[in-house]
Amino acid sequence: MxxxxxxxxxxxxxxxxxxxxxxxxxxxxxxxxxxxxxxxxxxxxxxxxxxxxxxxxxxxxxxxxxxxxxxxxxxxxxxxxxxxxxxxxxxxxxxxxxxxxxxxxxxxxxxxxxxxxxxxxxxxxxxxxxxxxxxxxxxxxxxxxxxxxxxxxxxxxxxxxxxxxxxxxxxxxxxxxxxxxxxxxxxxxxxxxxxxxxxxxxxxPPYINLSAPPYAAAGDTAKDNSIVLHWNMYSTDGKNAALLFFKKVYPLIRAAVPDIRCCIISREVHAEVAAAVRNDSSILIISEAIQTADYIRRARAVVASCCEDCGAQSSILEAWALRTPVVSSLKGSEELLCEPGRNILLAGTTADTADHLIRLLTTPELGSIIADQAYRTLSRHYAADGVKAKLLSLV
Incomplete structure (x- = not known):
């Protein structure tokens, strides 16, 4: 009963x-x-x-x-x-x-x-x-x-x-x-x-259902020269992180990879962020209300917010499930089992962030290695079946 x-x-x-x-x-x-x-x-x-x-x-x-x-x-x-x-x-x-x-x-x-x-x-x-x-x-x-x-x-x-x-x-x-x-x-x-x-x-821990449709077919997808910024850009911290990225990081990436495309994925985007990128045709704002998995799956890298409480954790797990390498910070990834240089790239400065993204864009083999290791970490520790079994055994 x-x-x-x-x-x-x-x-x-x-x-x-x-x-x-x-x-x-x-x-x-x-x-x-x-x-x-x-x-x-x-x-x-x-x-x-x-x-x-x-x-x-x-x-x-x-x-x-x-x-x-x-x-x-x-x-x-x-x-x-x-x-x-x-x-x-x-x-x-x-x-x-x-x-x-x-x-x-x-x-x-x-x-x-x-x-x-x-x-x-x-x-x-x-x-x-x-x-x-x-x-x-x-x-x-x-x-x-x-x-x-x-x-x-x-x-x-x-x-x-x-x-x-x-x-x-x-x-x-x-x-x-x-x-x-x-x-x-x-x-x-x-x-x-x-x-x-x-x-x-x-x-x-948080979990991802790897048998769900967005993740089940994430194996062999051709990558293009795009990056995805995936965090809450409506909060004050999220807005400031986005403005800093487009002011100091994105110009460095554009100089090294001229054909780069950038997709912003956020439930809501602050008006200041939208205004800052309005005139740049290489930047696309995508609402979370539509299917965003394809954008993440095809990207060379996902940038998860470097500040807390902006959705970095769920963004990292989703990218891992879709086999896309992640660039974040120690603060943004502190609650996950991250191995810097193996299943994630962590940046402490804007210059580090730009350097990591340029490496992933210009060295596809590196991104593939990091994404595979991240998927193994996800399967061992954050798969839905294992987390659910643990919770139900406790209660």
Missing amino acids: RERMLFLSARSHTPGDREGDIRTENFLNMLLERFDIDLLEYCYHRRETQILRSPALTVHQVKRPASTRRSLLFPLNRLRKDASMIGNDKSLRAVITEMCSQHAYSHVFVSYAMLGNGLDLVASLLPGAVIVTDARRAGGIRVQSRAAGKRGISTGYRKLNDALIRREERRLMNKTSLLLAASEDEALSFKALSFADAGKVHVV
């Missing part, structure tokens, strides 16, 4: 966190194989989780109120930033309370954006349920890396921020039954906080 699960998900009104959205959707689709799921989505108007429609899934939505001055006064640390509004929304609390009273949920899945007060509420209402949390956005590693090397008045702020995050992470580990991290580094950072709760922490 299938057990019943309550799945709590919160969505933003901006397209900012593409990685988190994809991760939440993947968890939901995998868990539908074992559970009858009540999905409670806390979202702004017209923001819906992309899911496979199933008779085992019942969707409930609570409209998230528009931001007010008070709601902008978030707590200091990032972990509770999203959760602070959730705990204060009386309508959401009422819906969760009603659902928990009507159904005997054996499991509760709490997505990263519903941590904090959302976790506290379900723990108090369902003391006997198995609570599974996705702690991808806890972000202790990222926040601490930003604090490194900082001086001046921000030093005290960042130290206090780190201390508050560690306290929240310890509390999170204590309340949850199973904590899912996105990478080995994140898992180790949690385990180091509490040896008593270290056994609750497991790594569930």
